[in-house]
Amino acid sequence: MAQERAPDGDHEALILDSVRRFLERDVKPHVHRLEHDDVYPEEIVEKMKALGLFGATIAADYGGLGLSTTTYARIVELVSTVWMSLSGIFNSHLIMAAAVERFGTEEQKRRFLPRFAAGELRGGLALTEPDCGTDLQAIRTVARREGEHYRINGTKTWISNGIYGQCFALLVKTDPGAQPRHRGMSLFLAEKGPGFAVSRKLEKLGYKGIDSAELVFSDYLVPADRLIGGAEGGGLKHALGGLELGRINVAARGVGVAQAALDEAVRYSQIRHTFGKPICEHQAIALKLGEMATKVRAARLLVEDAARIYDRGERCDMEAGMAKLFATEAAIDCSLESMRIHGGYGYSKEFTVERLYRDAPLLVIGEGTNEMQRLIIARQLIQRNPV
Numbered sequence: 001m002a003q004e005r006a007p008d009g010d011h012e013a014l015i016l017d018s019v020r021r022f023l024e025r026d027v028k029p030h031v032h033r034l035e036h037d038d039v040y041p042e043e044i045v046e047k048m049k050a051l052g053l054f055g056a057t058i059a060a061d062y063g064g065l066g067l068s069t070t071t072y073a074r075i076v077e078l079v080s081t082v083w084m085s086l087s088g089i090f091n092s093h094l095i096m097a098a099a100v101e102r103f104g105t106e107e108q109k110r111r112f113l114p115r116f117a118a119g120e121l122r123g124g125l126a127l128t129e130p131d132c133g134t135d136l137q138a139i140r141t142v143a144r145r146e147g148e149h150y151r152i153n154g155t156k157t158w159i160s161n162g163i164y165g166q167c168f169a170l171l172v173k174t175d176p177g178a179q180p181r182h183r184g185m186s187l188f189l190a191e192k193g194p195g196f197a198v199s200r201k202l203e204k205l206g207y208k209g210i211d212s213a214e215l216v217f218s219d220y221l222v223p224a225d226r227l228i229g230g231a232e233g234g235g236l237k238h239a240l241g242g243l244e245l246g247r248i249n250v251a252a253r254g255v256g257v258a259q260a261a262l263d264e265a266v267r268y269s270q271i272r273h274t275f276g277k278p279i280c281e282h283q284a285i286a287l288k289l290g291e292m293a294t295k296v297r298a299a300r301l302l303v304e305d306a307a308r309i310y311d312r313g314e315r316c317d318m319e320a321g322m323a324k325l326f327a328t329e330a331a332i333d334c335s336l337e338s339m340r341i342h343g344g345y346g347y348s349k350e351f352t353v354e355r356l357y358r359d360a361p362l363l364v365i366g367e368g369t370n371e372m373q374r375l376i377i378a379r380q381l382i383q384r385n386p387v
Contacts, residue, residue, distance in 0.1 A: 055117025080256025092124030162213025195220030206358030
């Protein structure tokens, strides 16, 4: 489990303040154009590197900021309130880093984590395949040992940072016949090179700007010392360990999107007048605002709860699942209600709420569907309360 991190209140408050200023100055004025054109925000990414966001959760011993997960979740919320896509650029990267920091050999940590933290080597997590999503044990990408290398063949899809990233935590089968199946799975650090190709960029309803791609491995050779942990068979455990952080991140994104939708609704409802008064004074609108505000606050508290448990190094798949389930559903609900409050203007690309409405659905699908979260919660509930 993750080592507990004692937050430095002043240090983390300064970082949060820096993130707010960065978002206001360098992101907010450009979001509409970049999102509309689906352009990778290279200049913004360079500023994110300078802020240290690519090393946010990496320990200071390896060149990172060493932030608590609680503070990291707050950063993700702030970023998602302005433009959710940016959070995906560093979150997938940090899940890869977390897998190395928690399970990698000391040599792997010393070699890769400082480069990850500086943003010099960026990437993400390569798990999903065309014929499997939630059922990771059904992957078909295979790695076969050949001396000091492994030869890898297979395809990964919906990989964040697939085009502009350079290194990925790649989940493969090292023993396709193993039973149970997870014993035959391993996780590698795979840098781009011969045999590693980006076949295409995947177009999306929302979540623009970040590159989502299909990756193809054809006789790709990776050195044996890139096997995370140095031993075969732990890949699924290593990947799922990173997904706890990923689910907290996605939950925090949900809070950010829901908060942005609420903010837009509160502002618009005070300047839009019907029947001689602001629409916020109509009971139908007031009821929507009250419901939205309550969901946003409840979602934020669930995220904070899961993040604190993760920081203590305790198992938190149930709490992370609860936060992810509730916060992302809140994002869906609040974005729709905000659009309704805006009326016809909410359907216009000139208004922010239209983007929020397109971004929100990804959150209930990514990092494990919300249907899967319900099952995880129920199973943990039973395991923790046996009769």
